[in-house]
Amino acid sequence: MELWASARRSKVIGVIVGLGYLVLLCTIGVESRKSSKRDCFEYEAISCRAHSASVSDFGGVGDGTTVNTQAFRAAIDHLSQFSSEGGSLLYVPPGRWLTGSFNLTSYFTLYLDKDAVLLGSQDESEYPLIEPLPSYGRGRDADGARFSSLIFGNNLTDVVITGANGTIDGQGELWWTKFRAGELNYTRPYLIEIMFSTSIQISNLTLINSPSWNVHPVYCSNVVVQGLTILAPVRSPNTDGINPDSCTNTRIQDCYIVSGDDCVAVKSGWDEYGIAFGMPTKRLVIRRLTCISPTSAVIALGSEMSGGIEDVRAEDITAINSESGVRIKTAVGRGGYVKDIYVRRMTLKTMKWVFWMTGNYGSHPDNNYDPSAIPMIQNINYRDVVAENVTMAARLEGIPGDPFTGICMSNVTIGLAQNPKKLQWNCSDVAGITSEVTPKPCDLLPDQGQGKIRACNYPEDNSPIENMEVQTCSSIRNRW
Known part of the structure; x- marks a missing residue:
């Protein structure tokens, strides 16, 4: 939090001057040489910016067919010069903006108009190859490199990705088809990935059809994800909603997710690579989440949890037609721990399982994992849960000789489906x-x-x- 406070103090004078100019523009209006009208818009952000530009100022064309990758890269490169002068905002106007991967900069806001659609290119060459994550040792889909995400950032401070519920469409169907056919040599791109960064906001957007995971903050701190609508076909492969990964101080709230995989998947590295990297996910808050995921969990802890997961607080969770509520996924070889998990006020409708813990998940990056690396699962708390149309109350499978301990459940009412399982609680190696x-x-x-x-x-x-x-920020846009 000290870094956050210091960054804000260093910008305050520039921001005040810049915002004063914006207020003047919003008050009196401005006519440009091209007879455009400029008006202001407001948005909520962790930081306001003193400078702004539109992607159309850099040759961008929102016709759905022109490739705008270079326009986005040029715009962000230009705006990066203002990082020490109150920061900058890139405005994406109404239109359909086809683009490949581009990198963000520090003290920067990417803002999508309500009628803006960012279209992810389906051309593999538009996504640079980058190294595997050090806590994974390889790509998730394949050995070796991975495609950079559509929106990518590394070693950044104070970044906002937001809008008036504008849309980012990953156009993932071609990627899903290639993945299923084994035609990809590298791991599919995510929609948004931010690495080794602090003070991050991702909010008020609609994300659809991601090639793989939608939102992936990894090795980050002080992250706010809120007001997202995330949509993918429920049979699309690995289209997780939000995956905080080896992050500290993260808040996920007021999101609606329909997914082909877990709606929120909490992670911290894979087997020996995650153990060696040793960066846990901790101090995570999840609240007011609504999820539909017929084949996966509302909230998953793991399976890649080898750096540890601790102090997760989830409340006011709604699930409809989902496989399980909160699922713990781990295995021998993972090492690490999942501890101090607190869940309250879940409302679940049409579920396969309410509670699910798995100690035999498997899926290793290679054969070099340590079979003596036994994960520790303890202090798992659930309270105030109401579920209906449930096939089976719980499937709780610890690891033989290494039981999951400290499980607490209170005030839980589970209404069964018309044809429920005869055995409602299947428990082994838990306490x-x-x-x-x-x-x-x-x-x-x-x-x-x-x-x-x-x-x-x-x-x-x-x-x-x-x-x-x-806070409430103001910026300007052109109206032709």
């Missing part, structure tokens, strides 16, 4: 307690009886990410 849970839990989670234990824990203190607030 914990329950209170006021229906249907009756397995013997490994003994019912303590009404009123005999407090509700399962949920921290009363604020997570540090709560100190990262958004």
Whole structure:
């Protein structure tokens, strides 16, 4: 948080001057030499900017067929000169803007108009190849390199990707087809990936048809993801919604996700590579999330969790027609830990499982993993859960000789489907307690009886990410 505060102090004079100019423009209006009219728009962001430009100022054409990759790159390169002068904003006007991968810069905002659609190119050459993540050792889809994401950033400070619910369309169907056919030599691009960065906001956008994961902050701190609508066909491969990965202080809120994979997948590296890199995901807040994912979890912890996952707080979660609520995925060889997980107020409708923990997930990057690297799963808390039309209450499978411990469930009511499983709780190698849970839990989670234990824990203190607030900013745009 000190870096965040220092960055804001260093910009305050420039921002005040820049915003004063914007207020003047918004108040009196301006006629340009080309007889365009300039007006202002407001948006919510962690930082306001003193300078702005439109991608059309750099030769961009929003006709859906012109490739604008160089226009975006040129615009951001030009605007990067203002990083020490109050920062800059790149405005994407109404239109359909076809582009390949481009890199962001620090103290920068990318803003999409409500009628702007950013179209991801389907040409592999428009996505530079980059090295595997050090905590993974290889690409997720294939050995070796991976395609850069459509919107990419590395070693940045203070970056905002936002809009008036403008759209980023990854045009992923061609990528999905190639992936299924084994025709890709490298890992598919994500829509948005930010690496080794701090003070990041991704908000108020619609993301559709990503080639793979949608939003991937990795090795980042102080991240806010809010107000996203993420849509993909429910059978599309690996179209995870939001994947915080080896990140500290992250807040995900007010998002609606329809996905072919997990809606939120919390990660921290894969087997021996994640253990060696040793960067956990911690202090994560997830709230007011709505998810539809018939084949995957609303919130998944893992399976790549070898750097550790701790202090995750999830509340006010709604799921419809999803495979499971909160799922822990791990295996022998992962190492690491998942601990201090707190979930409350889940409303689930039409689920295969409400609770699912898996200690035999498998899927290793190579054969060099350590079979003695046993993960630790402990202090997992669920309370105030209502579910209906459920096939099976819980499938809880720890690791033989290494049980998942400290599981607590309280005030849970599960209504069963018309043809439910005969066995509602399938438990092995787990330990914990329950209170006021229906249907009756397995013997490994003994019912303590009404009123005999407090509700399962949920921290009363604020997570540090709560100190990262958004403010109302103003900028200008041309109206021809």
